[in-house]
Amino acid sequence: MAPAGVHGKVSHMRTEPGDPALAAPVPAEATARAAADPDVALMLRLQAGDESAFQDLFRKYAPRVLQLARRFVGSQAQAEELTQDVFVQIFRFRHRYKPQSRLVTWIFTIATNLCLNELRRPERQLRVDLWDRRDGEDRPEDPPLPDPAAVTAEEGAATRELAQQLEAAVAALPPKQRAALLLSRVDGLAYRDVGEAIGCSEGAVKALLFRATQALKRSLRDYV
Amino acid sequence: MRCRQAQRLMTPTVDNELEPRQQHALDQHLTACAACRQELAATRTLLEVVARLPAEMSLPPRLEEVTLHRMRDAARAERSERRPAPGGEACRCRP
Numbered sequence: 001m002a003p004a005g006v007h008g009k010v011s012h013m014r015t016e017p018g019d020p021a022l023a024a025p026v027p028a029e030a031t032a033r034a035a036a037d038p039d040v041a042l043m044l045r046l047q048a049g050d051e052s053a054f055q056d057l058f059r060k061y062a063p064r065v066l067q068l069a070r071r072f073v074g075s076q077a078q079a080e081e082l083t084q085d086v087f088v089q090i091f092r093f094r095h096r097y098k099p100q101s102r103l104v105t106w107i108f109t110i111a112t113n114l115c116l117n118e119l120r121r122p123e124r125q126l127r128v129d130l131w132d133r134r135d136g137e138d139r140p141e142d143p144p145l146p147d148p149a150a151v152t153a154e155e156g157a158a159t160r161e162l163a164q165q166l167e168a169a170v171a172a173l174p175p176k177q178r179a180a181l182l183l184s185r186v187d188g189l190a191y192r193d194v195g196e197a198i199g200c201s202e203g204a205v206k207a208l209l210f211r212a213t214q215a216l217k218r219s220l221r222d223y224v
Numbered sequence: 225m226r227c228r229q230a231q232r233l234m235t236p237t238v239d240n241e242l243e244p245r246q247q248h249a250l251d252q253h254l255t256a257c258a259a260c261r262q263e264l265a266a267t268r269t270l271l272e273v274v275a276r277l278p279a280e281m282s283l284p285p286r287l288e289e290v291t292l293h294r295m296r297d298a299a300r301a302e303r304s305e306r307r308p309a310p311g312g313e314a315c316r317c318r319p
Contacts, residue, residue: 054295058288063280070281080284084291091295092302166273184239185274191241202241209235216270224270 039103046094058087061104064187065111071170071182072115082118086111105193112179112197119175162223169219173212176200180208181216225253230260234267 042060045053065086069079089110097106170178176198183194184205191205198205217224230253236242237250254261 051292051295055288055292058291062283062287062291066283066287067279067281080287083287084294087291088294088298091298162273163277166277170274170277181274182277185271186277186279188279191236191239206232206236206241209239210232213235213267213270216274217266220270220273224266224273 037099037103040099043094043097043099043103046091047097054087054091057090061107062087065107068108068111068182068187069115071167072175072178073118074171078118082111082114085114089114102193104187105189105196108183108187108189108193109197112183113199116175116179116198162220165220165223166216169216172219173215177208177212177215180205181212184209225249227253227257227260230254230257231263234260234264235271237264238268238271 042053042057046057062083066079066083069082069086070076073079073082086107090107093110097103170181173181179198180194183189183197184191189197191202195202195205198208200208230250233242233246233250237247242250254264
Protein backbone atom coordinates (compact mmCIF):
# COMPACT_ATOMS: atom_id res chain seq x y z
CA MET A 1 0.00 0.00 0.00
CA ALA A 2 1.20 3.46 -0.80
CA PRO A 3 2.65 5.32 2.15
CA ALA A 4 1.51 8.66 0.73
CA GLY A 5 -2.16 9.50 0.49
CA VAL A 6 -3.79 11.71 -2.05
CA HIS A 7 -3.13 14.69 0.10
CA GLY A 8 0.56 13.94 0.47
CA LYS A 9 3.24 16.43 -0.54
CA VAL A 10 4.01 16.37 -4.23
CA SER A 11 7.15 17.57 -5.93
CA HIS A 12 7.36 18.35 -9.62
CA MET A 13 10.46 16.48 -10.72
CA ARG A 14 10.45 15.49 -14.34
CA THR A 15 11.06 12.10 -15.82
CA GLU A 16 12.87 11.97 -19.09
CA PRO A 17 10.29 11.46 -21.85
CA GLY A 18 11.46 8.97 -24.42
CA ASP A 19 14.24 7.83 -22.06
CA PRO A 20 15.93 5.10 -24.14
CA ALA A 21 16.96 3.25 -21.00
CA LEU A 22 13.29 2.65 -20.19
CA ALA A 23 12.12 1.99 -23.72
CA ALA A 24 11.76 -1.38 -25.43
CA PRO A 25 11.94 -2.25 -29.13
CA VAL A 26 8.52 -2.32 -30.80
CA PRO A 27 7.86 -5.31 -33.08
CA ALA A 28 6.16 -4.68 -36.44
CA GLU A 29 3.11 -6.74 -35.44
CA ALA A 30 2.59 -4.55 -32.38
CA THR A 31 2.78 -1.43 -34.54
CA ALA A 32 0.05 -2.85 -36.79
CA ARG A 33 -2.17 -3.59 -33.79
CA ALA A 34 -1.56 -0.09 -32.44
CA ALA A 35 -2.93 1.35 -35.67
CA ALA A 36 -6.18 -0.53 -35.12
CA ASP A 37 -6.53 -0.16 -31.36
CA PRO A 38 -5.93 3.19 -29.59
CA ASP A 39 -5.32 1.38 -26.27
CA VAL A 40 -2.46 -0.59 -27.79
CA ALA A 41 -1.05 2.64 -29.20
CA LEU A 42 -1.25 4.16 -25.72
CA MET A 43 0.66 1.25 -24.16
CA LEU A 44 3.30 1.29 -26.88
CA ARG A 45 3.85 4.99 -26.17
CA LEU A 46 4.19 4.20 -22.47
CA GLN A 47 6.59 1.34 -23.21
CA ALA A 48 8.62 3.77 -25.32
CA GLY A 49 9.01 6.07 -22.30
CA ASP A 50 6.35 8.68 -23.11
CA GLU A 51 5.10 10.08 -19.80
CA SER A 52 2.07 11.75 -21.37
CA ALA A 53 0.83 8.26 -22.32
CA PHE A 54 0.70 7.45 -18.61
CA GLN A 55 -1.43 10.54 -17.99
CA ASP A 56 -3.74 9.65 -20.88
CA LEU A 57 -4.07 6.12 -19.55
CA PHE A 58 -4.81 7.43 -16.06
CA ARG A 59 -7.47 9.87 -17.28
CA LYS A 60 -9.13 7.17 -19.34
CA TYR A 61 -9.18 4.31 -16.83
CA ALA A 62 -8.74 5.75 -13.32
CA PRO A 63 -12.45 6.67 -12.92
CA ARG A 64 -13.37 3.01 -13.54
CA VAL A 65 -10.57 1.63 -11.35
CA LEU A 66 -11.53 4.00 -8.53
CA GLN A 67 -15.17 2.95 -8.71
CA LEU A 68 -14.23 -0.75 -8.68
CA ALA A 69 -11.85 -0.24 -5.74
CA ARG A 70 -14.49 1.76 -3.85
CA ARG A 71 -16.92 -1.13 -4.20
CA PHE A 72 -14.28 -3.52 -2.88
CA VAL A 73 -12.80 -1.70 0.08
CA GLY A 74 -15.66 0.63 1.00
CA SER A 75 -13.51 3.52 2.15
CA GLN A 76 -12.84 6.38 -0.26
CA ALA A 77 -9.30 6.98 1.05
CA GLN A 78 -8.32 3.33 0.64
CA ALA A 79 -9.89 3.19 -2.81
CA GLU A 80 -7.79 6.20 -3.85
CA GLU A 81 -4.61 4.57 -2.56
CA LEU A 82 -5.48 1.34 -4.37
CA THR A 83 -6.04 3.33 -7.56
CA GLN A 84 -2.57 4.84 -7.19
CA ASP A 85 -1.14 1.36 -6.62
CA VAL A 86 -2.87 0.01 -9.74
CA PHE A 87 -1.36 2.70 -11.95
CA VAL A 88 2.10 2.39 -10.42
CA GLN A 89 1.90 -1.37 -11.14
CA ILE A 90 0.80 -0.61 -14.69
CA PHE A 91 3.91 1.52 -15.07
CA ARG A 92 6.26 -1.00 -13.44
CA PHE A 93 4.96 -3.91 -15.49
CA ARG A 94 4.34 -1.98 -18.72
CA HIS A 95 6.80 -4.14 -20.66
CA ARG A 96 4.84 -7.27 -19.72
CA TYR A 97 1.76 -6.02 -21.56
CA LYS A 98 1.32 -7.84 -24.86
CA PRO A 99 -0.65 -6.08 -27.62
CA GLN A 100 -2.51 -9.36 -28.24
CA SER A 101 -4.36 -8.82 -24.92
CA ARG A 102 -7.12 -6.30 -24.40
CA LEU A 103 -5.71 -3.46 -22.32
CA VAL A 104 -8.89 -3.11 -20.27
CA THR A 105 -8.64 -6.78 -19.23
CA TRP A 106 -4.97 -6.35 -18.29
CA ILE A 107 -5.76 -3.26 -16.19
CA PHE A 108 -8.70 -4.91 -14.45
CA THR A 109 -6.57 -7.98 -13.74
CA ILE A 110 -4.09 -5.78 -11.87
CA ALA A 111 -6.91 -3.86 -10.15
CA THR A 112 -8.81 -6.99 -9.10
CA ASN A 113 -5.68 -8.67 -7.74
CA LEU A 114 -4.77 -5.63 -5.66
CA CYS A 115 -8.35 -5.30 -4.35
CA LEU A 116 -8.56 -9.00 -3.44
CA ASN A 117 -5.13 -8.82 -1.78
CA GLU A 118 -6.25 -5.80 0.22
CA LEU A 119 -9.29 -7.71 1.49
CA ARG A 120 -7.04 -10.64 2.52
CA ARG A 121 -4.75 -8.52 4.71
CA PRO A 122 -4.89 -9.86 8.29
CA GLU A 123 -5.09 -6.42 9.90
CA ARG A 124 -8.09 -5.65 7.73
CA GLN A 125 -9.84 -8.84 8.93
CA LEU A 126 -9.18 -7.81 12.51
CA ARG A 127 -10.60 -4.34 11.90
CA VAL A 128 -13.74 -5.76 10.34
CA ASP A 129 -14.22 -8.16 13.27
CA LEU A 130 -13.92 -5.31 15.75
CA TRP A 131 -16.42 -3.19 13.84
CA ASP A 132 -18.85 -6.08 13.66
CA ARG A 133 -18.93 -6.21 17.44
CA ARG A 134 -19.90 -2.55 17.81
CA ASP A 135 -23.58 -2.65 17.06
CA GLY A 136 -25.21 0.65 16.37
CA GLU A 137 -22.01 2.57 15.65
CA ASP A 138 -21.25 4.03 12.26
CA ARG A 139 -18.90 1.74 10.40
CA PRO A 140 -16.17 3.52 8.48
CA GLU A 141 -16.65 1.17 5.53
CA ASP A 142 -20.31 1.40 4.77
CA PRO A 143 -21.19 0.49 1.18
CA PRO A 144 -20.71 3.36 -1.24
CA LEU A 145 -23.70 5.51 -1.95
CA PRO A 146 -24.82 5.87 -5.54
CA ASP A 147 -23.56 8.85 -7.47
CA PRO A 148 -26.43 11.40 -7.17
CA ALA A 149 -25.73 12.55 -10.73
CA ALA A 150 -26.51 9.07 -11.99
CA VAL A 151 -30.11 9.27 -10.75
CA THR A 152 -32.29 11.89 -12.38
CA ALA A 153 -35.00 13.75 -10.46
CA GLU A 154 -37.78 11.99 -12.40
CA GLU A 155 -36.55 8.61 -11.34
CA GLY A 156 -37.38 9.60 -7.82
CA ALA A 157 -36.88 8.23 -4.36
CA ALA A 158 -37.76 4.64 -5.22
CA THR A 159 -34.92 4.39 -7.70
CA ARG A 160 -32.48 5.95 -5.26
CA GLU A 161 -33.54 3.51 -2.59
CA LEU A 162 -33.14 0.59 -4.98
CA ALA A 163 -29.68 1.84 -5.96
CA GLN A 164 -28.68 2.08 -2.29
CA GLN A 165 -30.04 -1.38 -1.51
CA LEU A 166 -28.27 -2.79 -4.54
CA GLU A 167 -24.93 -1.22 -3.59
CA ALA A 168 -25.33 -2.65 -0.08
CA ALA A 169 -26.22 -6.10 -1.43
CA VAL A 170 -23.24 -6.05 -3.81
CA ALA A 171 -20.94 -4.97 -0.96
CA ALA A 172 -22.15 -7.93 1.11
CA LEU A 173 -21.19 -10.49 -1.57
CA PRO A 174 -18.04 -12.59 -1.03
CA PRO A 175 -15.10 -10.88 -2.79
CA LYS A 176 -14.79 -13.19 -5.80
CA GLN A 177 -18.54 -13.18 -6.47
CA ARG A 178 -18.47 -9.40 -6.22
CA ALA A 179 -15.53 -9.22 -8.62
CA ALA A 180 -17.20 -11.52 -11.17
CA LEU A 181 -20.47 -9.59 -11.03
CA LEU A 182 -18.94 -6.12 -11.24
CA LEU A 183 -16.46 -6.98 -14.00
CA SER A 184 -19.06 -8.71 -16.16
CA ARG A 185 -22.16 -6.57 -15.60
CA VAL A 186 -20.79 -3.11 -14.75
CA ASP A 187 -17.48 -3.09 -16.64
CA GLY A 188 -18.75 -5.21 -19.51
CA LEU A 189 -15.96 -7.81 -19.61
CA ALA A 190 -16.62 -11.14 -21.35
CA TYR A 191 -16.58 -14.20 -19.08
CA ARG A 192 -13.21 -15.26 -20.54
CA ASP A 193 -11.74 -11.88 -19.54
CA VAL A 194 -13.38 -12.00 -16.11
CA GLY A 195 -11.76 -15.41 -15.60
CA GLU A 196 -8.40 -13.97 -16.58
CA ALA A 197 -8.83 -11.07 -14.15
CA ILE A 198 -9.88 -13.26 -11.22
CA GLY A 199 -7.60 -16.16 -12.10
CA CYS A 200 -10.20 -18.85 -12.74
CA SER A 201 -11.91 -20.71 -15.58
CA GLU A 202 -15.00 -19.56 -17.46
CA GLY A 203 -16.91 -22.37 -15.75
CA ALA A 204 -15.87 -21.00 -12.37
CA VAL A 205 -16.98 -17.52 -13.46
CA LYS A 206 -20.42 -18.91 -14.31
CA ALA A 207 -20.62 -20.56 -10.89
CA LEU A 208 -19.59 -17.33 -9.14
CA LEU A 209 -22.18 -15.36 -11.10
CA PHE A 210 -24.90 -17.89 -10.33
CA ARG A 211 -24.24 -17.63 -6.61
CA ALA A 212 -23.99 -13.83 -6.77
CA THR A 213 -27.26 -13.55 -8.68
CA GLN A 214 -29.07 -15.87 -6.26
CA ALA A 215 -27.77 -13.85 -3.29
CA LEU A 216 -28.88 -10.55 -4.87
CA LYS A 217 -32.33 -11.96 -5.63
CA ARG A 218 -32.71 -12.87 -1.96
CA SER A 219 -31.45 -9.47 -0.77
CA LEU A 220 -33.56 -7.45 -3.19
CA ARG A 221 -36.75 -9.52 -3.34
CA ASP A 222 -38.79 -6.56 -2.07
CA TYR A 223 -37.43 -4.24 -4.77
CA VAL A 224 -36.92 -6.22 -8.00
CA MET B 225 -32.93 -30.58 -18.36
CA ARG B 226 -34.13 -30.03 -14.81
CA CYS B 227 -35.12 -26.66 -13.31
CA ARG B 228 -32.00 -26.60 -11.13
CA GLN B 229 -29.75 -26.94 -14.17
CA ALA B 230 -31.78 -24.36 -16.07
CA GLN B 231 -31.33 -21.83 -13.26
CA ARG B 232 -27.55 -22.14 -13.50
CA LEU B 233 -27.74 -21.15 -17.16
CA MET B 234 -29.89 -18.07 -16.69
CA THR B 235 -27.17 -15.51 -16.01
CA PRO B 236 -25.01 -16.75 -18.94
CA THR B 237 -27.99 -16.68 -21.31
CA VAL B 238 -28.78 -13.07 -20.36
CA ASP B 239 -25.08 -12.27 -20.97
CA ASN B 240 -25.04 -14.16 -24.31
CA GLU B 241 -22.34 -16.42 -22.92
CA LEU B 242 -23.97 -19.83 -23.49
CA GLU B 243 -22.67 -22.33 -26.01
CA PRO B 244 -25.24 -23.12 -28.73
CA ARG B 245 -25.83 -26.64 -27.39
CA GLN B 246 -26.59 -25.33 -23.88
CA GLN B 247 -28.73 -22.52 -25.27
CA HIS B 248 -30.79 -25.02 -27.25
CA ALA B 249 -31.31 -27.23 -24.19
CA LEU B 250 -32.31 -24.21 -22.08
CA ASP B 251 -34.72 -22.95 -24.75
CA GLN B 252 -36.41 -26.36 -24.88
CA HIS B 253 -36.78 -26.42 -21.10
CA LEU B 254 -38.19 -22.88 -21.03
CA THR B 255 -40.82 -23.78 -23.62
CA ALA B 256 -42.21 -26.34 -21.20
CA CYS B 257 -41.60 -24.69 -17.80
CA ALA B 258 -43.51 -21.55 -16.79
CA ALA B 259 -41.71 -21.30 -13.42
CA CYS B 260 -38.31 -21.11 -15.13
CA ARG B 261 -39.60 -18.54 -17.64
CA GLN B 262 -40.63 -16.41 -14.67
CA GLU B 263 -37.26 -16.99 -13.01
CA LEU B 264 -35.46 -15.98 -16.19
CA ALA B 265 -37.50 -12.76 -16.38
CA ALA B 266 -36.56 -11.97 -12.76
CA THR B 267 -32.89 -12.71 -13.48
CA ARG B 268 -32.95 -10.45 -16.54
CA THR B 269 -34.53 -7.60 -14.56
CA LEU B 270 -32.01 -7.95 -11.74
CA LEU B 271 -29.03 -8.01 -14.09
CA GLU B 272 -30.33 -4.96 -15.95
CA VAL B 273 -30.51 -3.09 -12.65
CA VAL B 274 -26.95 -4.16 -11.80
CA ALA B 275 -25.73 -3.02 -15.22
CA ARG B 276 -27.10 0.46 -14.49
CA LEU B 277 -24.75 0.91 -11.52
CA PRO B 278 -22.27 3.66 -12.37
CA ALA B 279 -19.06 2.20 -13.80
CA GLU B 280 -17.05 5.35 -13.16
CA MET B 281 -16.45 7.70 -10.27
CA SER B 282 -15.32 11.33 -10.36
CA LEU B 283 -11.63 11.61 -9.59
CA PRO B 284 -10.60 13.74 -6.62
CA PRO B 285 -8.52 16.75 -7.72
CA ARG B 286 -5.05 15.62 -6.61
CA LEU B 287 -5.22 11.89 -7.33
CA GLU B 288 -3.65 12.24 -10.77
CA GLU B 289 -0.86 14.45 -9.47
CA VAL B 290 0.02 12.11 -6.60
CA THR B 291 -0.09 9.04 -8.86
CA LEU B 292 2.14 10.77 -11.40
CA HIS B 293 4.57 11.60 -8.62
CA ARG B 294 4.73 7.93 -7.60
CA MET B 295 5.20 6.88 -11.24
CA ARG B 296 8.16 9.27 -11.53
CA ASP B 297 9.67 7.76 -8.36
CA ALA B 298 9.32 4.31 -9.93
CA ALA B 299 10.94 5.56 -13.16
CA ARG B 300 13.87 7.01 -11.20
CA ALA B 301 14.29 3.73 -9.31
CA GLU B 302 14.37 1.83 -12.63
CA ARG B 303 17.02 4.13 -14.02
CA SER B 304 19.22 3.80 -10.95
CA GLU B 305 18.91 -0.01 -11.10
CA ARG B 306 20.04 -0.02 -14.73
CA ARG B 307 22.92 2.40 -14.22
CA PRO B 308 26.33 0.62 -13.86
CA ALA B 309 28.04 0.93 -10.49
CA PRO B 310 30.65 3.73 -10.35
CA GLY B 311 34.08 2.57 -11.53
CA GLY B 312 32.98 -0.72 -13.04
CA GLU B 313 30.50 -2.53 -15.25
CA ALA B 314 28.64 -4.11 -12.38
CA CYS B 315 28.81 -4.16 -8.64
CA ARG B 316 30.59 -7.29 -7.40
CA CYS B 317 30.45 -6.40 -3.73
CA ARG B 318 30.24 -9.21 -1.23
CA PRO B 319 28.40 -8.86 2.05
